[in-house]
Amino acid sequence: MVYGVILAGGRGERFWPLSRIKRPKQFLKLTSDKMMLEETIDRVLPLIPIENIRIVTNESMRDIIYENLDSMKTENILTETEGKNTCLAIVLAAIHLIHNDPKAVMVVLSADHLIRPEEKLLNILKVGIDIASSENKLITIGVVPTRPETGYGYIKMGDLYRQDGEHVVYQVEAFTEKPKAAIASQYYHSHQYLWNSGMFIWSANAILEAVKISRPNLYDLLEKYKPEIGTDNEFEARKELYKNAESISIDFAVLEQANNVLAIKGDIVWDDVGGWRALERYKHKDGDNNVILGDTVTVDTFETTVYNDGDGIVACFGVSDLVIVRSGEITMVVHKSYVNDIKKLLNKIADDETNKKYL
Template sequence: MLHAIIMAGGSGTRFWPASRQLRPKQLLNLHGDRSMIQSTLDRLGNLVAPEQQMIITGKVLVDAIAEQLPELPKQNIVGEPCRRDTAPCIGLAAALVQHQDPDAVMAVMPSDHVITSPERFQAALKTGEKLIQEDPSRIVTFGIRPDYPAESFGYIERAIAIENSEAAVFQVKQFREKPNRETAQAYLDAGTFYWNGGIFLWKASTILKALQENAPEIYAHIDAIAKRIGQDDYPQVLEREFAAIEGKSIDYAVMETYPNVVVIEADFPWDDVGSWQALSRLHEPDEDGNTVVGSHVAIDSSGCIIHSTGEHTIVTIGLDDMIVVQTPDATLVAPKHAEERVREAVKALAERGLDGLL
């Protein structure tokens, strides 16, 4: 049976001041009328029943997510005791799913991407599931064909094609870390590299075995948790064992060394919505190149990203290539080229004890 695991533990600091600790990016409406996490489940359609959908998030966000997803069984929204990166998150999900369904196939995906063709996405998941049925030891991932030399994504280098597949499927030669611009351009020119979309399919048993072999220190804690699922002391064991894990991404823990990984070339539109500049890709700019969400009056202003809330109107005069984000209690003004420094602003607020703005 196919299960969908939605990773929703991120804090979305690059989307401050709209994104906050108790209402991070995945709970915001940045594209369309639904929040990002609602849209993530929407695009699954009828492919995965709500009973087989699981959210892994921080425990402080469980209630807020449950409010946005009333159709999801409350027990399927799992709160991590603390943040420990994606490998422990996925290991915990695999243990919980395998306890429920020993032969389960897991589709693992982030909660904060925009994919505007649910039909193509579902077709890709079906292709991935078939590849796993053909070879249960496989790990399937999805590669996004790059259209510019992005420095903010990891890359997947493909090898030989998998024959007799319904889609473009290749053995993975290797995973590459985020490159500098020159290297990213070389990847783009080569035509054999994909952006790593962070979406995976595997059997629950396969990923647990891979963790046991490649990250035994993580697996030991996950196994201790798994043995107490359904027991009275499970909450205490989860709290103790999960906190003892040294965080590591699934790429470092498994993907870079696992010998049987295939990549499906994704034919669905995809955006990781990593920072405020993503709004320019998700919303049609006006005739002056301004991307506006909310109310804005521009005077000699171009190339800006404007985001306001409620009935608040932002007026810009002589402003070019800037980001302006207004919320009821904070406003961000920054050059577009400095958007990565929004994290510095969040850190500075924390250092000054302005916790109410975090």
């Protein structure tokens, strides 16, 4: 069967102060009137029944999911004892799925992406599922770039592997990390590169076999954990697994070393909604290129994003190129050129015991 594995364990630090430890980005309504996690689940329901959805998230997020998503049952949620990046989250889901279904096919999605139109994504997923169901392939969805972007990783397309109507599948020649501006421009204009969307399709067996080759130590840890699935000792065994496993992305750990990786070329609107500047790409701008969300008054204010979910107003006069966020008891003002480095600010706040409660 086909399962939707939704990664929902991130903290969304670049959306602080709206995204906080107790309610991170995936539980916010940033792109629609639904939580981003809920939107992700709904996106794949025409293809994957609700009982086949698996949300991988931190143990502390379990109650938020139950409180906000009535359709979620115990079997839908797989909790991590600590954050260890995407590789461990994905293979944890794989080892659980294959325990009950040796032929399980996984559609791996992030809980906090914006994707339009959703019908196109479903058609792309169908192509990937068809391949993954019968071939030992690791499939990623590569998005056609719409601009030179330094905030995303890239996939270099190799030889044509298969074409199903409008859907073209390539062998992956290389993965590249987030490039400098000049390199991003080269990638964009060459038409040989796709954005690495972080969406994957493969059988649980295929990804575990790839881990066995590229990360044998992790595979050994999984083999030790596997007999504990479904026992009273499962959660303690998972703690031990997470304690001993390295923190690494699936790209670094497996995909960059594997020789059976394919990319489906996705001509879709996709955004990882990684930080406050993402709002500029899909929210309405006024005549001065300001994005205003919430009660705000501006005079001689340009190229500024204001988000106000508190009482009263935010008043801006004679400023430009800022991100101003008022959320509850917190107000943040940051220049746009620093907005992707908010973690430095959070580290400073974390150093002060009095202010830690605001994280």
